[in-house]
Amino acid sequence: MVARQNLKIYNSNSNQEFEKLLNDNLTNSGIVEHTIVKGTIEKIEDKYITVYCVGAKSSGVIEKSEIPQSELDTVEVGKEIEVYVERTENRNGEIVLSIEKARRARSWKKIKDAFEKKEKVSGVVQNMVKGGYIIEVEKIFAFCPSSQLSDRPIKNASEFIRKPLEFLIIKIDPVRMNVIVSRRAILEEEKNLNKDQVISNYKEKDIIEGRIKAITSYGLFVSIETLDCLLHSSEVSWLKISNLNDMFTVGDTLKCQVLEIDKEAKRMSLSIRSMYPDPFKTVSEKYTIGKEYEVKIIKLTDWGAFAELSEGVSGLIHSSEIKHMQKNVNPKSVFKINDEVKVKLKEVNTEKRKISLSYKDCLPNPIDEFIKKYPIGTVCDAKIVNKKDFGLFLNTGNNEIDIFVHYKQLSFSETSKDLDEYNKNDSVKLKIIDIKDGKVNGSIRALKKDPFSFFESKKEGSVVSVRVVEIQPNAIKVNVGEDRYQTLIKKADIALEKKDCSPSRFAPGDTLDAVIVEISNQTRKVKLSIKEYEKQQQDETLKKYGSTTSGQSLAGVLGAALKKKSTKKKKS
Known part of the structure; x- marks a missing residue:
């Protein structure tokens, strides 16, 4: 029997006292969940090791796979190691420990401290993934975006793989344990430290050499030692440049002048044109519009070639000014960089700062040779080289000038159907009728007899014979004369009586x-009328057989005359 005086009974009023005793016991044990503590290895098995931590109620079992392969050889009974307390007691009453989580927690603490203090960390580039690289920092994998690995475009990513580099932690997510790092931030920081030193080496108006780092719509970024400087597009040349990419390439080295130094902002502004006098102040003195000059081709584009008249003074040979007979010539098919050619100065626009040059004006114009050989009025033989819906293109075979014959110049009928009578490579005889602005027009019908000449001796009121060739809904088409001049007689001009005005009366x-x-005669047009002819015949009949004031019709007059004649015969 247990003595009652040795027992202390707790009732419902003693819960707070019991809770205090329990908390004191746990606190004094020294084991707290989610902390790193030191433990001693008690036992080593094939897959597990047993570790005891001071203050724990039991030993914890840890898988050997959590120990790095390189450290397995150093593991022995009695060795003290650091472990992470996941739980002080599971459902079996055992403490749950982890070596891997202890290592990660320790590494995460270092990363967090480095992030807060903005300290550099050492990392190794493990591999490349979509959008960036995986970096191992303190045995934790971090992500580095492609734009943050270097301060310049990366041409060969393999040069960074497995290479230890310094990084700056720019973002962490404690919940997901995500880390984002940047090497570019360190590189730019180092450059900023050197900016003062670089700027101190130069002064305004110094001539320096740099490398083009980037090309934008508003200028060039040029690297001077470790300092990136802006060369604004307006400071590139005295002449207007539409596209800097046509003149420069990233990586090119160029000479420029220090235009301005801002020590507070740690910036230098550069200029190329300041090294040369304004060409438009001297171009009118040196060069005369209309004269020919030797130039050097310095740049080729799709629309023309830039040619240098003298150092710092260049003009444009537009594609339309390269060949006489072609407007859109590809400059690359005619010129090469550094070619020296002769051009004519066509225009100097001081306001727009443009110089226009012409290459074709220094070459013989094929049209001049053509005019000498085939002046207007010349009859020549030519071969059809092209056929279009609106006419023919022909060539005499001894020059590059094509002669154009519009379909209205094929025959006097002036219809596009006449084109059906001609095919490519056919040889025809034609007459040169016009030469203007480098274009030659010819005519085939000019060598034929004009059917309208039939009317040279005719005048209004003359009677002509016609032959019907086509019946149309509201007219008839007829041929007039031996050369068959065609014209239409409209429905209203077919007959005197309205009921007889149907074109279907004829065949x-x-x-x-x-x-x-x-x-x-000027427009080569004539209007014919059968109705007017019938009217003339009626007037002549009335004049011959009766008065126009009698009110009788032609049939009535003729009928009365015939009846009178018949009565006389019976009496006799």
């Missing part, structure tokens, strides 16, 4: 008489 091949009611 192709019918021969009719018509009167010329309008004629124009």
Whole structure:
């Protein structure tokens, strides 16, 4: 029987006292969850090791796979190691420990301290992934974006793999344990430290040499030692430059002048044009518009070639000023860089700061040779080299000038159907009728007899015979004269009586008489009327057989005359 005086009974009013005793016991044990403590190895097995921590109720079991391969040989009974306390007691009453988490927690603490203090950390580039690189820092994998690994474009990423480098931690996520690092921040920081030293080496108006680091729409970024300087587009040349990429390439070295130094902002502004006098102040004195000069080709583009008249003075040979007979010539098919050619100075625009040059004006113009050999009015033989919907292009075979014949110059019918009679490579005879602005126009019909010449001796009111060739809904097409001049007689001009004005009354091949009611030698147009012809015939009949004031019709007059004649015969 247990003596009652040795027992202390706790009732519901003693809960607070019990909780205090329990907390004191746990605190005095020295083991707290989610902390790193030291433990001693008690036992080593094939897959596990047993570790005892002072203050724990039991020993913890840890898998050997958590120990790096390089450290397995140093593991022995009695050795003191650091472990991470995940739980002080699981459902089996055992403490849960981890060597790997202890290592990660220790590394994370170093990373967190480095991030807060903005200290550099050492890391090894492990491999390349989408958008960047995996960096091992303090045995924790961090991410470095591609733009943050270097301060210049990376041409060969393999040169960084497995290479230890210094990084700056720019972002951490304690919850997900994500780390983002940057090497570029360190490189730029080092450059900033050297800016004062670089700037101190130069003064304004010094001539220096640098390397083009980047090209933008507003200028060039040029590296002077470790300092990046801006060379604004307006300071590149006295002449207007539309696109800097046509003149420069990243990596090129160039000479420039220090335009301005800002020691507070640690910047230097550069200029190329300040090394040369303004060409437009002397160009009018040195060069005369219309004269020819020797130039050197310095740049080729799709629309023209830039040629240097003298140092710092260049002009544009537009693609339309390269060849006489071609407007859009590819400059690369004619010129090469550093070619020396002769050009004519065409224009100097001081306001727009542009100089226009012409290469073709220094070459013989093929059209001049053509005019000498084939002046206007010349009849020549030519071969069809091209056929279009609007006409033919022909060439005589001994020059590069093509002669254009519009379809209206094929025949006097002036219809595009005449093109069907011609094919490519056919040889035809034609007449040169016009030469203007380097273009030659010819005519095939000019060598044919004009069917309209039939009307040279005719005048308005003359009667002509026509032959019907086509019946149309509102007109008939007829041929006039031996050379078959074609024209239309409209429905309203077909007959005197309205009921007889139907074109279907006639058939192709019918021969009719018509009167010329309008004629124009200038426009080569004539208007014919059968109606007017019938009216003339009616007037002549009335004049011969009766008065126009009798009110009788032609049939009535003729009928009365015939009846009177018949009565006389019966009496006799």
